[in-house]
Amino acid sequence: MKTAHTIEEVRSIIRAARAEGRGIGFVPTMGYLHRGHTSLVEESRKKTGFQVMSIFVNKMQFNDPKDFSNYPRDLERDLSIAREAGVDLVFVPTDEVMYRDQRTCVDVDLLTDHLCGAHRPGHFRGVFTVVGKLFNIVLPDIAVFGQKDIQQAVGLEKMVADLNFPLKIVIAPTVREDDGLAMSSRNRHLNADERHRALCIHRSLKKAAEMIASGERSASNISEAVGRVLAEGSPDKIDYVSVVRYGDLQPVDGISPKSVLAIAAFFGSTRLIDNMIMEERDEKFACIY
Amino acid sequence: MKTAHTIEEVRSIIRAARAEGRGIGFVPTMGYLHRGHTSLVEESRKKTGFQVMSIFVNKMQFNDPKDFSNYPRDLERDLSIAREAGVDLVFVPTDEVMYRDQRTCVDVDLLTDHLCGAHRPGHFRGVFTVVGKLFNIVLPDIAVFGQKDIQQAVGLEKMVADLNFPLKIVIAPTVREDDGLAMSSRNRHLNADERHRALCIHRSLKKAAEMIASGERSASNISEAVGRVLAEGSPDKIDYVSVVRYGDLQPVDGISPKSVLAIAAFFGSTRLIDNMIMEERDEKFACIY
Numbered sequence: 001m002k003t004a005h006t007i008e009e010v011r012s013i014i015r016a017a018r019a020e021g022r023g024i025g026f027v028p029t030m031g032y033l034h035r036g037h038t039s040l041v042e043e044s045r046k047k048t049g050f051q052v053m054s055i056f057v058n059k060m061q062f063n064d065p066k067d068f069s070n071y072p073r074d075l076e077r078d079l080s081i082a083r084e085a086g087v088d089l090v091f092v093p094t095d096e097v098m099y100r101d102q103r104t105c106v107d108v109d110l111l112t113d114h115l116c117g118a119h120r121p122g123h124f125r126g127v128f129t130v131v132g133k134l135f136n137i138v139l140p141d142i143a144v145f146g147q148k149d150i151q152q153a154v155g156l157e158k159m160v161a162d163l164n165f166p167l168k169i170v171i172a173p174t175v176r177e178d179d180g181l182a183m184s185s186r187n188r189h190l191n192a193d194e195r196h197r198a199l200c201i202h203r204s205l206k207k208a209a210e211m212i213a214s215g216e217r218s219a220s221n222i223s224e225a226v227g228r229v230l231a232e233g234s235p236d237k238i239d240y241v242s243v244v245r246y247g248d249l250q251p252v253d254g255i256s257p258k259s260v261l262a263i264a265a266f267f268g269s270t271r272l273i274d275n276m277i278m279e280e281r282d283e284k285f286a287c288i289y
Numbered sequence: 290m291k292t293a294h295t296i297e298e299v300r301s302i303i304r305a306a307r308a309e310g311r312g313i314g315f316v317p318t319m320g321y322l323h324r325g326h327t328s329l330v331e332e333s334r335k336k337t338g339f340q341v342m343s344i345f346v347n348k349m350q351f352n353d354p355k356d357f358s359n360y361p362r363d364l365e366r367d368l369s370i371a372r373e374a375g376v377d378l379v380f381v382p383t384d385e386v387m388y389r390d391q392r393t394c395v396d397v398d399l400l401t402d403h404l405c406g407a408h409r410p411g412h413f414r415g416v417f418t419v420v421g422k423l424f425n426i427v428l429p430d431i432a433v434f435g436q437k438d439i440q441q442a443v444g445l446e447k448m449v450a451d452l453n454f455p456l457k458i459v460i461a462p463t464v465r466e467d468d469g470l471a472m473s474s475r476n477r478h479l480n481a482d483e484r485h486r487a488l489c490i491h492r493s494l495k496k497a498a499e500m501i502a503s504g505e506r507s508a509s510n511i512s513e514a515v516g517r518v519l520a521e522g523s524p525d526k527i528d529y530v531s532v533v534r535y536g537d538l539q540p541v542d543g544i545s546p547k548s549v550l551a552i553a554a555f556f557g558s559t560r561l562i563d564n565m566i567m568e569e570r571d572e573k574f575a576c577i578y
Contacts (some may be wrong), residue, residue, distance in 0.1 A: 007453065011455070100450075102451050103397055103398040103399050103447055103451060103537075104395065104396065104397045104398070104417075104447060104448050104451035104452055105395075105396055105398075106393065106394075106395055106452070107393065107394055107396065108392055108393045109392040109393070109394075110392050128393075129452075132452055133451075133452055133453045136452055136453040136454050136455060137453045137455075139455065158392055158393060159393050161389075162391050162392060162393035162422075163393055163395070163418075163421055163422055163425055164296060164422045164425040164426050165425050166300070166425060166426075166428065248392075
């Protein structure tokens with residue numbers, strides 16, 4: 001596994017891989033890697049011959065400077081996990097490599113006023129801008145993102161389509177702990193009690209899947225039931241329980257293929273998100289979560 | 290010369306040119322070509338082996354729908370001029386090819402409140418977005434823009450640096466009619482009287498160059514003198530006469546290397562722009578206009 005710290009190094013290593021005829025797969029991360037991240041590399045390897053990962057805690061997407069400085073970092077451990085996962089090139093830029101008097105931003109209109117957009121102002125602009133930069137640096141054939149951050153994934157699909165980036169976004173299934181909690185770097189901030197209570201999120205998704213399997217199609221009925229199951233875990237705050245359309249993330253009244261049920265809730269001071277995508281398969285609804 | 294109407298065609302033709310080891314030069318235009326445009330192709334050919342031109346009147350950068358519909362178009366003539374100029378591939382997309390529910394935009398912060406930004410709201414966002422799209426479609430090694438649209442050129446240089454587009458922006462000198470009027474598609478809207486009066490712009494740049502050659506370094510003295518020469522042509526309105534720093538287009542008090550003197554004025558209902566870049570060469574000031 002190679003490690004690059006500058007844009008020039010990345011470009012020259014990837015140029016060499018391309019010259020060998022290898023397709024480029026890309027997994028952008030903020031580090032503190034877990035099985036969720038390594039599953040993205042596995043997904044990428046199914047489709048491409050050279051795996052690039054970036055590790056960069058992107059200041060521009062934090063609206064709270066304290067959240068930025070508290071974000072967990074452990075580069076030694078990350079590099080060993082990445083090597084284990086079969087990554088070919090890790091890009092670890094500094095702030096100075098990525099941002100020098102940055103005055104350009106990329107924005108996708110559909111995300112500013114819903115779900116996490118409403119609760120984390122400026123967050124998605126920071127994500128789109130840094131990912132656009134990384135796409136231009138790495139020039140991958142595919143880039144893999146996790147379903148857990150569904151709003152980010154859908155927004156990036158829209159960005160790629162709208163700005164004609166020559167690559168395909170792949171959305172890989174959420175990876176969960178054995179008890180159902182979605183993997184996240186933030187989980188480490190949960191104490192034992194919060195960790196236990198947070199399982200209500202997964203239970204609420206299961207409940208919604210059962211209702212949909214029984215023919216329920218009302219978004220408000222499903223949201224209410226989800227809210228009741230969440231309440232059993234006494235979350236410290238529920239940011240949202242929302243059923244939206246996949247393509248533009250606008251709220252919908254009725255469940256249909258490519259609806260998304262999205263949840264954000266606090267346990268202690270830790271904000272957790274999770275979601276379920278509904279797809280029609282063989283004239284039945286599949287609930288992917 | 291090949292003509293492509295879809296993104297897929299463009300990509301496949303350019304892929305083939307790259308496979309032959311040819312560098313890709315790119316000149317984005319809105320058509321109605323004149324010697325200004327063909328000079329950009331000549332500049333591009335000095336550095337690359339395959340010349341791509343796009344012809345697309347970009348709705349997104351017009352703040353006035355009437356200005357958009359009145360923009361001159363003559364594709365037959367354009368194609369023949371492009372062929373003559375040695376263009377290898379012309380990309381002529383429709384609105385539908387370029388924009389399908391576009392929700393993503395690219396913005397560069399330095400241009401919104403100065404010069405043309407103040408007078409044409411939303412204009413530059415439209416330029417940055419469409420050029421970002423075209424860069425991702427064509428993936429050129431260099432893209433050539435004219436000095437006449439200096440604010441656009443500087444903004445695009447900043448966009449390329451900030452978003453790490455893997456290409457170089459080349460700024461080619463303004464091409465002028467024999468009497469000094471900067472070439473522009475808009476010149477055709479001038480009647481004989483307006484056309485004659487508009488020569489004061491070039492005369493005012495000459496005056497500024499003379500003052501600088503004699504040692505004048507005060508931006509306000511130069512602007513005042515420029516204003517007096519402009520007044521001799523009785524412009525119907527002066528949008529601005531401004532001395533700014535090249536890199537961020539902020540107004541400056543004193544002339545220094547890489548200052549820009551920028552002018553925008555109306556003759557009749559036609560808005561003309563022109564400018565001069567100051568550079569230090571062999572410890573002297575060169576005025577490029």
